[in-house]
Amino acid sequence: MSNPHQLALRCLFNPPIPLSRPLLPTLAAYQQRLQDVWAKHWLTNRGDQVCELSQVLQNRLGASHVSLFCNGSLALLLGLKALELEGEVITTPFTFAATTHALHWAGLQPVFADISPDTLTLDPAAVEAAITPRTSAILGVHVFGIPCHVAALADIAARHKLKVIYDAAHAFGVEIAEQPISAFGDMSMFSLHATKLFHTAEGGLLTYKDAKLEKQLHLLQNHGISGEDTVELAGTNAKMNELQAAMGLCVLELVEEERKKRKKLVAAYAEALSAMPGVQMVLPGVEVTPSYQYVPILFSSDAALSRDVATARLRSLGIHARRYFRPLLSAVCPYDALPSSIPSNLPCSRRTVENILCLPLWGGMPDNLPEVIAKAIGS
Numbered sequence: 219m220s221n222p223h224q225l226a227l228r229c230l231f232n233p234p235i236p237l238s239r240p241l242l243p244t245l246a247a248y249q250q251r252l253q254d255v256w257a258k259h260w261l262t263n264r265g266d267q268v269c270e271l272s273q274v275l276q277n278r279l280g281a282s283h284v285s286l287f288c289n290g291s292l293a294l295l296l297g298l299k300a301l302e303l304e305g306e307v308i309t310t311p312f313t314f315a316a317t318t319h320a321l322h323w324a325g326l327q328p329v330f331a332d333i334s335p336d337t338l339t340l341d342p343a344a345v346e347a348a349i350t351p352r353t354s355a356i357l358g359v360h361v362f363g364i365p366c367h368v369a370a371l372a373d374i375a376a377r378h379k380l381k382v383i384y385d386a387a388h389a390f391g392v393e394i395a396e397q398p399i400s401a402f403g404d405m406s407m408f409s410l411h412a413t414k415l416f417h418t419a420e421g422g423l424l425t426y427k428d429a430k431l432e433k434q435l436h437l438l439q440n441h442g443i444s445g446e447d448t449v450e451l452a453g454t455n456a457k458m459n460e461l462q463a464a465m466g467l468c469v470l471e472l473v474e475e476e477r478k479k480r481k482k483l484v485a486a487y488a489e490a491l492s493a494m495p496g497v498q499m500v501l502p503g504v505e506v507t508p509s510y511q512y513v514p515i516l517f518s519s520d521a522a523l524s525r526d527v528a529t530a531r532l533r534s535l536g537i538h539a540r541r542y543f544r545p546l547l548s549a550v551c552p553y554d555a556l557p558s559s560i561p562s563n564l565p566c567s568r569r570t571v572e573n574i575l576c577l578p579l580w581g582g583m584p585d586n587l588p589e590v591i592a593k594a595i596g597s
Contacts (some may be wrong), residue, residue, distance in 0.1 A: 231536035235587065239580040240412040240419075241476050243468035251464035260460060263440075267463035271418075274470065279391075279408075280398035281425035285435045286463070290387055290409035291316045292456035293422030296438040297405050298324040298355075300431050301381055305352035310340050311548035311559070312567045313359040317385045318547045321357065329353070330548045330558040332566050334367065338500060338514075338574075341566070342370035348558065349374075355381040360389040360399065362542075362576070363509035364502045368394065368402040383407070390416045391477070393507035400425035410466065415480075415511055416473050418466035421458055479581035480510035483588060487513050487577065490592035496521030497595065500574070513577040514542070516570070521595075525573050528595040535594060537587070540576045 255267060268286055276284045287293035298307075298320060307321050311330045321328045331344035340358045356375055358366040366384065375382045384402065386392070387409035392399040400406050408414075410421030424435065437444060442453035491497055500514040517525040525541065532539045546567055548559035561568060577591055584590075 230590065231584075234533075234536035234538055235578050235583060236580075237538050237540050237576060237578050238413050239582065240417060241415070241469055241472055241581065243465075243472060247468045247471075248465065251468060252461070255460045255464060262457055262459040264457070265460040265463070267460040267467065268458050271458075271463040271466050271470075274467065275423060276425075278470070279400045279425060281400040282427045283425065283429060283432055285424045285426075285432065285439070286458040287422040287424070287439060287456045288458050288462070289420050289456075290407055290411060290422035291320060292439070292454070293424050294320040294383075294385060294407040295323050296435060296454075296456055297383065297407060297424045297426070298326065299438055300434045301355070301383070301405065303354045303381065305354045306350060307355045307357050307383075308340075308345050308348045308353060309357040310359050310361070310567070311546040311553075311564055312338060312543055312570060313361060313385065313547065314387070314543055315547060315550070317357065317359055318553060322552070326354075327352075328547075328553060328556065328558075330553075330556065330564060330567075332564045333361075333570065335566050335570075337364050337367065337502075338362070338570055339364060339366040340371065342367050342374060345371065346374050346378075349378055349380075353378065353380060355383060357383045357385065358403070359385040359387075360392065362500065362514045363388040363392055363511040364500065365389070365392060365394050365399060365402075365506055372402065381405075387411075387414070388511040389509050390414060390511075391473070391507070392502075392509045395505045396507075404428070405431075410462075415476065415509055416466070417469055418458065418462040421462050421466065476581040477510055480579055481508075483579060483581075483583065483585075484508075484510055484513060486585070486588040487591075490588045491515065491596075494521075494592060494596045510579065512542075513579045515575055515577060517573045517575070522597060523595055525575050529575060531594050532591065535590070537578060537591060537594075539578065539591075541571075542574065542576050544571055546571050 306327045306329045331348045334341040382403035384406040386406040405426040408423040410418040438453045439456035442451040496518040
């Protein structure tokens, strides 16, 4: 029989609380941007909105060079192609499928290495142990906006002459000791999908240090066409359009206020969950300026509820928490047959995927939600 507290919570939120909600400008603000697009009759192919957003983001992220794309998946794929990598790339199995799929479509073989329990990002020791003569790069993921062990990975890469690429899909605005996250590695990819702190509805962004990559990336995203009568390589269509860029320019004006709201909510989560046995928030280090993209928590055997029972209870209340990233990519086709996918190679990744849960986080959500969630999973 349910206790009175559980009965009081049942079906508390109608309509349901989503995991995230897109940050949207007013229609008037967006329409003002669109008026310029309509006046110029220029919808794509490096219009004024895309050029302006590119410059603004380069300054905002402290990046040497930036290129905008229609989505993050193609940004990462074409970034890998531009670097002319071959052979094997060491990466994490604990990420969204698009990370590993980009390696697959770039003709590269993923080699999975285990993650560190403190950051849930690539374990540098596991990375070094996975290097072979065929290794050309390391593809790390700043998962949930928590930075990889960037100094250790840079040291490994330098000693073994490897490229370092970061999937920074969750890490917009993240800094480490006041250095922008784009300062680390040879290239970083930021997702600008609607679920992200900063978005262009759909979109992707590459930051990189080598100026020579700019022309190559433009060719790759524009069918390889460099002039009216010239095709230099086999590219594709991955350009950001003016409607996406206009949305991004509007959203960018709201991001700092959104971050402040999310910071307050994360602090409320931390307080509500602090005394709860067996439930631990996964937080970045003190030197990190967070993105406040997600609120990940880990369950241990001391928790009042298992992760899956807690998920079901929250959903019964109309609260959509999510079990990221499930399943591990080492367990799905076409990667489950890779030598690096054997379960004994990935003990921390396997524990994590069975015990992690991401809680709702967006600036406009109810102020009492962190306390409601804590009570629901702690009883």
